[in-house]
Amino acid sequence: MSKPLEILQKYWNHDAFRTPQEDIINSVLAGKDTFVLMPTGGGKSITFQVPALMMEGICLVISPLVALMKDQVKNLQNKGIKAIALTGGIASDEIIDLLDNCQYGNYKFLYLSPERLQNDWILERIKNLPINLIAIDEAHCVSQWGHDFRPAYLKISKLKEYFPKVAFLALTASATKRVQEDIITQLQLENPSIYTKSFARENLAYMVFIVEDKLYLMEQILKKNPQPSIIYVTNRKACFETVKQLETVGFTATFYHGGLSPKEKESHMKLWMDEKVQIIVATNAFGMGIDKANVKTVIHLHIPPNLENYYQEAGRAGRNGEKAFAILLTNPSDVIHVETQFLSILSNKTFLNLVFIKLCNYFQIAYGEGIDEKFSFNINHFCTKYSFSVLKVYNALQFLDRQGIISLSQEFTEKITLQFIIPSKEVIRYMSLNPQDEEVILTILRTNSGVYETQSTINISLIAKKSNSDENQVVAILHKLNEKGIIELHAKNNDATITFNEVREDERTINRVAKYLEAQNQLKTEQLKSVLHYIKEEKTCKNKLLLDYFGETVKEDCGICSYCISKNKTKTDTATLAERIISLLKIQELNSRDIQKLTKYPKDDVIFALQSLLENDTVIVKPNNLYSLKS
Numbered sequence: 001m002s003k004p005l006e007i008l009q010k011y012w013n014h015d016a017f018r019t020p021q022e023d024i025i026n027s028v029l030a031g032k033d034t035f036v037l038m039p040t041g042g043g044k045s046i047t048f049q050v051p052a053l054m055m056e057g058i059c060l061v062i063s064p065l066v067a068l069m070k071d072q073v074k075n076l077q078n079k080g081i082k083a084i085a086l087t088g089g090i091a092s093d094e095i096i097d098l099l100d101n102c103q104y105g106n107y108k109f110l111y112l113s114p115e116r117l118q119n120d121w122i123l124e125r126i127k128n129l130p131i132n133l134i135a136i137d138e139a140h141c142v143s144q145w146g147h148d149f150r151p152a153y154l155k156i157s158k159l160k161e162y163f164p165k166v167a168f169l170a171l172t173a174s175a176t177k178r179v180q181e182d183i184i185t186q187l188q189l190e191n192p193s194i195y196t197k198s199f200a201r202e203n204l205a206y207m208v209f210i211v212e213d214k215l216y217l218m219e220q221i222l223k224k225n226p227q228p229s230i231i232y233v234t235n236r237k238a239c240f241e242t243v244k245q246l247e248t249v250g251f252t253a254t255f256y257h258g259g260l261s262p263k264e265k266e267s268h269m270k271l272w273m274d275e276k277v278q279i280i281v282a283t284n285a286f287g288m289g290i291d292k293a294n295v296k297t298v299i300h301l302h303i304p305p306n307l308e309n310y311y312q313e314a315g316r317a318g319r320n321g322e323k324a325f326a327i328l329l330t331n332p333s334d335v336i337h338v339e340t341q342f343l344s345i346l347s348n349k350t351f352l353n354l355v356f357i358k359l360c361n362y363f364q365i366a367y368g369e370g371i372d373e374k375f376s377f378n379i380n381h382f383c384t385k386y387s388f389s390v391l392k393v394y395n396a397l398q399f400l401d402r403q404g405i406i407s408l409s410q411e412f413t414e415k416i417t418l419q420f421i422i423p424s425k426e427v428i429r430y431m432s433l434n435p436q437d438e439e440v441i442l443t444i445l446r447t448n449s450g451v452y453e454t455q456s457t458i459n460i461s462l463i464a465k466k467s468n469s470d471e472n473q474v475v476a477i478l479h480k481l482n483e484k485g486i487i488e489l490h491a492k493n494n495d496a497t498i499t500f501n502e503v504r505e506d507e508r509t510i511n512r513v514a515k516y517l518e519a520q521n522q523l524k525t526e527q528l529k530s531v532l533h534y535i536k537e538e539k540t541c542k543n544k545l546l547l548d549y550f551g552e553t554v555k556e557d558c559g560i561c562s563y564c565i566s567k568n569k570t571k572t573d574t575a576t577l578a579e580r581i582i583s584l585l586k587i588q589e590l591n592s593r594d595i596q597k598l599t600k601y602p603k604d605d606v607i608f609a610l611q612s613l614l615e616n617d618t619v620i621v622k623p624n625n626l627y628s629l630k631s
Helices: 004-012 021-029 046-054 066-078 092-104 114-118 120-127 151-162 177-186 214-224 236-248 262-273 307-314 332-345 349-362 379-386 390-402 424-433 435-447 460-466 471-483 507-536 542-549 562-568 574-587 592-599 603-615
Strands: 034-037 058-062 083-086 109-112 131-136 168-172 193-196 204-210 229-232 253-256 279-282 297-300 324-330 374-377 406-409 413-420 456-458 487-494 496-500 619-621 627-629
Touching: 004 021, 004 046, 021 034, 021 046, 021 193, 034 177, 046 058, 046 131, 046 168, 058 151, 066 083, 066 109, 066 406, 083 092, 092 120, 109 114, 114 120, 114 151, 120 151, 131 151, 151 177, 168 177, 204 507, 204 542, 204 562, 214 236, 214 297, 214 324, 236 253, 236 279, 253 262, 262 279, 297 307, 307 507, 307 542, 332 390, 332 507, 349 379, 349 390, 349 507, 379 390, 390 406, 390 507, 413 471, 424 435, 435 460, 435 471, 460 471, 471 487, 507 542, 542 562, 574 592, 574 603, 574 619, 574 627, 592 603, 603 619
Parallel strands: 034 168, 034 193, 058 109, 058 131, 083 109, 131 168, 204 324, 229 279, 229 297, 253 279, 297 324
Antiparallel strands: 374 496, 406 496, 413 456, 413 487, 619 627
16 A cells, blocks of 8 residues: 555655644544644645545545535546535436446545435435545534534534444634534544644734724735735625725736636636736635745735634735734724624524525525526625615525525526527538537537527536537537527526525425524624624734634734734834924925825824824814924
8 A cells, every 4th residue: 555655745746744644644544533623724635635545445525615625626636536526506317427436436535515415315325335534624514613504514423323434534724622622522523533733823923903094004015015915805896996996006916706707717816826916805705725825915904704714814824934914904983884784784584584485486496396406696686686685695695505405606607598599400400511519519409408499598517528528619619509590599697506405495494494593693793702802902912812712822922913013112202203293394284194104103103293293282284184383
């Protein structure tokens, strides 16, 4: 049998493991249940992919993140490793084919969501697979105290009955002590080996600045640190607006959010990865599988919903070990706004039920139907139609997704519908004259029986797979047929897809999950309080505050966060600064920002000195906010 390092070198071209990867791998190879808490960027996937390749059989990977599953499967396939993902929206016939491949095709990895385990027939098929390891990614989802709790994760422990000799490997990047203990209990891990890597990042300076003008301070920070940077915002509109603001003051920037098409995401990402632009402005859709070592600065322009998310996003800075900055910019009105907005978007049972019923009506799903049906979805159109708040609906849909009632995929989709508008004999004639298009056309006709009578939705990836073509080739043929008047083609862009995982039962559906709603709302409230405490606490090292939240205690201050810098800063000589301001105002009238630039003193010190000069009647402030010497 190959050794772990040989597998690492062969497939990943690395000469050594990071601590504690090799110890985790050895624990798994010894057949032991294992719990791993390893912060973002620590290389968690290696710890189950390497041992799985060393053993006979297939590794079952359970994950709630569709984008991450697709990304990992693609990366494995690119290495020549056979891997499959059972994501939402795949038809039953196709699932049967995929599971047959797992059973007879020498596949090494099967990725699926925890909701798939709730399908008895899928579970029966999995029970008969030669499983060599069960890896549970995002394991904090198993805990009601975790920041993304999913009841479907509670069913994973049932696999213990079917695979009593197979090791369980639970992995998470962010879990408090309480959540860690809950994961071990809920998954029924037996005497687990526990590997926890400290949350401390000695090279990362955590900064919190409460300022009136966030754009101005952001500009100063990015000029001082011209290396690759990430700016996180909460919505797509802010992505676009922030890029425009940055470009206006001379920066190169691009943006990234879930509403971009796959090609746009790739091109925007490449611009930043290749350092054609300094900054990428992104929503939390950005970051999955991103490993750029030389990110110098991560700036959050808006208050994050919890410290788990903040830590993961901030942690994308400084992975090369050099000093880097995680900066949260806020102002007093942000805090008031986030508290009021937060309460206004929490769903109660009545609203959740209303959204679910309207969603079913929107897609014309009858009572008792809808299971495994997949639809393209534009949330803005839905909310406009029913006069809903977008944020409140989004929050409700996320809850329904976590409960497994629907699968909400926030990936750009293009819904393509077509109808043949010439007689079938003319289509046959066209195929005889254009044999290169024949297989694609025949596949469309076989898979969509009503394409002569009505506009029918076409699954491009399925057509490509069944006709042994690639997707670009299929799309090109469709456009050619449209131009020649053979079909009528329509393409509509959507920013999400929704898959219904169970039949519509209205109140019965919602009543079953309502018990989790209040607990999750309470948890979200506590998490937001922790974020606001992190922001407002001015007498404690920011690194200490973060580590304390995750259950780590350190005695020493970090020395590099915003608190430590302010504490160690030499006291400003206010009299000297006041004299400097007076000498500048003798030459011309100035605003406070210009005074700060010219004196090179900290903003707070300049404001204090100006207030003293105003109180002493030495200067006056004019209606245009310019300071002038009192005559």
